[in-house]
Amino acid sequence: xxxxxxKAPRExxxxxxxxxxxxxxxxxxxxxxxxxxILSTGIDSVDRQVVILHWSDGKESAVHSLMLRxxxxxxxxxxxxxxxxxxxxxxxxxxxxxxxxxILPNGELCVIWTVDGHVSIFxxxxxxxxxxxxxxxxxxxxxxWGQELGERLRRFPYADIVADDCVMLDWLETIRSVGxxxxxxxxxxxxxxxxxxxxxxxxxxxxxxxxxxxxxVVGTNSNAYTADELPLHVDLPTREYQxxxxxxxxxxxxxxxxxxxxxxxxxxAERLRSEDPDAFDILSTTPIQHRYHDKGCDYVYNIPLIxxxxxxEVAEIRYNPALMNGFDVPVAEARPAYVAxxxxxxxxxxxxxxxxxxxTVGEIACMDNRRILHGRRAFEPSTGRRHLQGAYLEHxxxxxxxxxxxxxxxxx
Ligand code: OGA
Ligand code: ZN
Ligand code: ZN
Numbered sequence: 001x002x003x004x005x006x007k008a009p010r011e012x013x014x015x016x017x018x019x020x021x022x023x024x025x026x027x028x029x030x031x032x033x034x035x036x037x038i039l040s041t042g043i044d045s046v047d048r049q050v051v052i053l054h055w056s057d058g059k060e061s062a063v064h065s066l067m068l069r070x071x072x073x074x075x076x077x078x079x080x081x082x083x084x085x086x087x088x089x090x091x092x093x094x095x096x097x098x099x100x101x102x103i104l105p106n107g108e109l110c111v112i113w114t115v116d117g118h119v120s121i122f123x124x125x126x127x128x129x130x131x132x133x134x135x136x137x138x139x140x141x142x143x144x145w146g147q148e149l150g151e152r153l154r155r156f157p158y159a160d161i162v163a164d165d166c167v168m169l170d171w172l173e174t175i176r177s178v179g180x181x182x183x184x185x186x187x188x189x190x191x192x193x194x195x196x197x198x199x200x201x202x203x204x205x206x207x208x209x210x211x212x213x214x215x216x217v218v219g220t221n222s223n224a225y226t227a228d229e230l231p232l233h234v235d236l237p238t239r240e241y242q243x244x245x246x247x248x249x250x251x252x253x254x255x256x257x258x259x260x261x262x263x264x265x266x267x268x269a270e271r272l273r274s275e276d277p278d279a280f281d282i283l284s285t286t287p288i289q290h291r292y293h294d295k296g297c298d299y300v301y302n303i304p305l306i307x308x309x310x311x312x313e314v315a316e317i318r319y320n321p322a323l324m325n326g327f328d329v330p331v332a333e334a335r336p337a338y339v340a341x342x343x344x345x346x347x348x349x350x351x352x353x354x355x356x357x358x359x360t361v362g363e364i365a366c367m368d369n370r371r372i373l374h375g376r377r378a379f380e381p382s383t384g385r386r387h388l389q390g391a392y393l394e395h396x397x398x399x400x401x402x403x404x405x406x407x408x409x410x411x412x
Pocket of ligand 2: 072073074075076077078118119120
């Protein structure tokens with residue numbers, strides 16, 4: 001790090017600036033709590049656009065003037081009610097640099113800019129988050145799992161979720177990181193799944209409805225609405241935007257059979273990547289045609305079974321044997337594609353990769369539908385009723401609720 005002109009906290013720095021009106025504190029719905037303080041700040045002596053911060057936990061961070069000026073949240077730069085930017089992002093010079101940086105008595109960073117003396121104020125927690133020091137939500141699950149999840153599958157009592165925001169937050173963060181959790185003790189009432197999902201965000205409606213019934217029907221338009229075994233799969237890979245989460249609420253399960261089965265699609269993909277890189281390569285680059293159609297709709301979407309991010313990480317799994325409508329490849333590539341496909345299918349069938357759970361009344365299975373495969377063993381309707389209700393919800397609804405819940409819960 002280059003030499004820094006350190007400034008310790010001092011009073012009223014804006015008094016010297018050509019600024020009309022008092023500076024207002026950073027306006028943001030998030031309180032950006034942090035246990036750490038900025039001990040001192042300064043301007044990098046080599047690059048005068050870089051502001052250096054020294055923190056009470058011994059860390060140092062650097063933030064660029066273009067980022068700070070752009071993110072100014074004063075009333076001249078953001079609408080005071082919507083908090084959205086009103087600042088013209090190319091109106092100030094690309095060379096903009098601080099004339100002065102100081103720490104206010106309340107611990108916030110105050111920057112007075114060259115040229116117009118504009119004043120910007122930033123909360124320490126915001127600066128920590130934006131420099132990657134804390135409050136960074138993991139975008140990606142940390143642990144993949146096989147059969148062993150069966151023993152440590154987390155179950156959250158419905159009553160606790162609705163009564164306690166800390167439990168709600170823990171539940172949602174677990175859905176996001178593990179990809180599969182259960183809720184227990186949910187009301188045994190048709191449609192009540194919607195009440196729980198409404199506490200999170202906006203439900204995803206599909207051609208199957210808002211809340212759909214999963215039980216055998218005559219003249220069915222889905223294998224799900226039979227008593228047959230459903231091999232592991234994700235729902236609706238036929239859509240451009242595959243639903244982020246699926247919730248299945250058990251209203252009765254008195255029939256013989258019908259055990260639920262789950263597998264971690266990311267775990268399977270990573271196993272394939274290490275055991276058979278060529279098969280992984282084929283399945284992550286060769287589009288499959290996925291198709292669902294009934295009397296009133298015809299959804300077709302071409303995309304590989306393993307969808308990768310630009311970093312090479314697995315982003316989502318598109319595997320549903322009932323809706324797999326063939327590889328979209330020249331004839332010469334068909335055989336290797338099907339060979340690779342069979343390897344993935346075989347992985348889904350290994351008992352070590354499967355978790356089995358017999359759902360009981362009042363339970364809700366919550367799963368990440370872009371990662372976790374789900375299915376069920378066949379059941380015998382003549383022995384009793386098996387009735388689930390399902391619904392979909394996007395990832396962004398869960399992420400948004402996590403962030404709004406965290407606003408009021410102190411950081412560790
Ligand atoms: C579904 C499904 C599983 C079950 O409706 O998408 O996979 O246990 N159901 O009936
Ligand atoms: Zn401003
Ligand atoms: Zn399904």
